[in-house]
Amino acid sequence: MWKFRYILWLLCCSSWLSVSAYADHAPADQTAKIVMPDSSAVTPRQFDQASLDSYKARADFQYDEQRVDLSWWQRFKQWLAYKIAELMSREGSHALLKNVLVVLGIAALLYLVIKLLGMDAAGIFSRKSRTSDLGVTEHTENIHGIDFAAELQKAMENGNYRLAVRLLYLDCLKKLSDSGLIHWQPAKTNAAYVGELEDTRVQSEFKRLTRQFEYIWYGDFGVNRQHFNQLHEAFQQFDEELK
Amino acid sequence: MEEQHFEQRTDLSGLTGAIQQIRDLLATVIVGQQQMVDLLIAGILADGHLLIEGVPGVAKTLSAKLIAQCIDAKFSRIQFTPDLMPSDVLGTSVFNPKENEFSFKPGPIFGHIILVDEINRSPAKTQAALFEVMEERQVTLDGHTYPMEEPFVVLATQNPIEQEGTYRLPEAQLDRFLFKIEVGYPSLEEETQILAYHHTQKLDEKITSIKPILTTADIRNYRKTVKSLHIEDKLLEFIARIVHETRNHKSIYLGASPRASLAIANSAKAIAVMDDRDFITPDDVIRVAPAVLRHRLILTPEREMEGLTADDVVSQIIKGIAVPR
Numbered sequence: 001m002w003k004f005r006y007i008l009w010l011l012c013c014s015s016w017l018s019v020s021a022y023a024d025h026a027p028a029d030q031t032a033k034i035v036m037p038d039s040s041a042v043t044p045r046q047f048d049q050a051s052l053d054s055y056k057a058r059a060d061f062q063y064d065e066q067r068v069d070l071s072w073w074q075r076f077k078q079w080l081a082y083k084i085a086e087l088m089s090r091e092g093s094h095a096l097l098k099n100v101l102v103v104l105g106i107a108a109l110l111y112l113v114i115k116l117l118g119m120d121a122a123g124i125f126s127r128k129s130r131t132s133d134l135g136v137t138e139h140t141e142n143i144h145g146i147d148f149a150a151e152l153q154k155a156m157e158n159g160n161y162r163l164a165v166r167l168l169y170l171d172c173l174k175k176l177s178d179s180g181l182i183h184w185q186p187a188k189t190n191a192a193y194v195g196e197l198e199d200t201r202v203q204s205e206f207k208r209l210t211r212q213f214e215y216i217w218y219g220d221f222g223v224n225r226q227h228f229n230q231l232h233e234a235f236q237q238f239d240e241e242l243k
Numbered sequence: 244m245e246e247q248h249f250e251q252r253t254d255l256s257g258l259t260g261a262i263q264q265i266r267d268l269l270a271t272v273i274v275g276q277q278q279m280v281d282l283l284i285a286g287i288l289a290d291g292h293l294l295i296e297g298v299p300g301v302a303k304t305l306s307a308k309l310i311a312q313c314i315d316a317k318f319s320r321i322q323f324t325p326d327l328m329p330s331d332v333l334g335t336s337v338f339n340p341k342e343n344e345f346s347f348k349p350g351p352i353f354g355h356i357i358l359v360d361e362i363n364r365s366p367a368k369t370q371a372a373l374f375e376v377m378e379e380r381q382v383t384l385d386g387h388t389y390p391m392e393e394p395f396v397v398l399a400t401q402n403p404i405e406q407e408g409t410y411r412l413p414e415a416q417l418d419r420f421l422f423k424i425e426v427g428y429p430s431l432e433e434e435t436q437i438l439a440y441h442h443t444q445k446l447d448e449k450i451t452s453i454k455p456i457l458t459t460a461d462i463r464n465y466r467k468t469v470k471s472l473h474i475e476d477k478l479l480e481f482i483a484r485i486v487h488e489t490r491n492h493k494s495i496y497l498g499a500s501p502r503a504s505l506a507i508a509n510s511a512k513a514i515a516v517m518d519d520r521d522f523i524t525p526d527d528v529i530r531v532a533p534a535v536l537r538h539r540l541i542l543t544p545e546r547e548m549e550g551l552t553a554d555d556v557v558s559q560i561i562k563g564i565a566v567p568r
Contacts, residue, residue: 115549170568186565191526215249217568218475219522 143174143184161228162216168235169213176206179242190214205238253472253521258288258465262517264456265313272309272449273302274440275433282424282534283310283398285513287462288469291421291506292377292397294362294538301426303400307358308450314462315455316355316394323365325408329372333382347384352376355394355459362399363409370416373397377419394462414497414541421506422531423538472512473522477567482507482528488560489540494551497541506535525566533557 055061070078087093148171155164173193177184182196190210197203212231215221223231262284269280279295283306286293295303311318321332334350351357352373362370376382380391399420402409417423429437440446457465482504490498511527518527537553546556 166568187562189526189529189566190524190568214524215522218478218524219249219520220473220475221249 161223274436288513289509294420294423297426307398311356312453315458319351319354320358359399363401417538422534494546496543499539
């Protein structure tokens with residue numbers, strides 16, 4: 001018990017010593033400070049009305065939502081979305097969705113096959129096919145529409161033997177085409193026609209005539225009456241061989 | 244009928260003889276590929292640069308080397324790699340401490356026949372170095388212009404762009420090539436011949452024993468001869484029509500330029516000479532048109548996806564135009 005009293009006495013002494021030490025070291029003017037009331041005049045500031053009005057007038061600060069009238073297309077889309085949602089929420093709607101997806105999948109697969117095979121999709125569903133990619137106009141004379149005898153006579157009378165040789169050659173091509181030995185197409189070259197002839201004798205003779213024609217027509221080599229007569233005879237002989 | 248012989252207006256005997264010699268010489272080493280050999284010769288005669296495309300192992304580089312060996316000219320080879328720099332091709336200015344000034348050190352492009360091997364292994368930056376020299380036959384560096392000597396021919400080889408580690412060449416550069424020659428695989432018979440040939444012959448000795456047939460002066464003269472050949476107005480219109488149609492075709496995104504028309508006309512003349520003629524025919528035009536046009540056309544993406552090629556479109560165009568006769 002005496003121990004407890006002794007500790008209590010020590011605590012009281014130490015607290016008294018610390019309070020008295022603080023009082024000794026405290027600043028002397030702290031007790032002399034006087035709190036003065038603020039008596040200065042207060043001037044309230046006002047917002048500039050013009051600035052406020054200008055801000056209010058700006059579209060950025062218009063928070064009132066305006067009602068927008070929907071177009072018929074937007075209303076239709078809303079209605080369609082609502083109907084689809086309603087349909088899908090019914091019992092058995094998953095089976096329907098599955099069927100629709102299967103049909104769409106088959107259609108996509110068909111489209112892919114058609115594209116890969118390069119088929120004309122328009123031609124499958126209608127008689128009228130798409131136009132060809134090649135929009136090239138063919139500029140040529142129709143050899144089946146030329147009166148060769150008359151034109152040849154005219155060219156010979158005018159002394160235009162170069163043109164006359166050309167007419168002889170075109171006539172020769174027409175006769176080969178008529179006899180089914182060549183398949184006439186304006187885009188084929190003379191060499192292609194030579195290659196089409198199966199009979200080697202006919203081919204060799206036609207090749208020789210072709211060479212003569214090319215020298216005169218593409219090579220711009222002159223041809224006189226004597227040379228023309230020789231060529232005319234050669235073309236006539238070739239015609240006889242074809243018969 | 245006794246065939247009328249037309250007098251040649253132009254003396255082609257020396258030229259046709261040399262062409263036949265080159266053909267025969269190449270045939271002793273390369274089996275088949277006659278179309279490639281003819282287009283290589285025609286391209287050089289028409290003063291053009293040539294691009295040879297094919298999968299590895301179809302004698303692209305060998306053909307280019309052999310054709311270069313047939314001409315007594317300065318030959319350079321540049322192996323295009325992904326890290327090749329433009330200065331590695333054109334040359335660079337090097338500081339000379341003795342004279343205290345920069346001196347130009349020419350690159351391998353300075354030659355007569357330049358073999359650019361695997362051209363599409365280098366990126367666009369290096370390809371751009373070739374633009375000026377291929378078109379204008381000159382190199383401009385540090386404010387100086389260095390003209391190239393005639394003949395100047397770039398023979399480039401490339402693998403198809405689908406191959407690993409290749410870049411697509413810029414359109415501007417492709418347009419500078421006269422021909423794109425496509426080299427396919429040999430036929431079964433040709434492959435058997437190749438095997439038999441390699442079994443019995445020593446190829447290296449054969450290649451090194453090849454002696455030049457033409458000089459650079461010959462090439463210059465023959466080019467003048469080729470240029471002077473006769474071409475009818477209706478054939479000029481035929482060529483123009485073919486090129487014009489490439490600009491209107493639905494399958495083509497980018498058509499051929501007027502440079503392509505000139506290329507067809509010039510190379511058709513070279514082909515005519517090879518057939519001993521001093522004038523061109525529609526066959527000559529049709530023979531060179533695919534090689535001139537195939538690298539100049541860009542197909543629409545959908546057509547490309549469908550597997551259509553430029554050759555298919557060129558063929559369609561030619562089949563749609565009447566041959567003038």
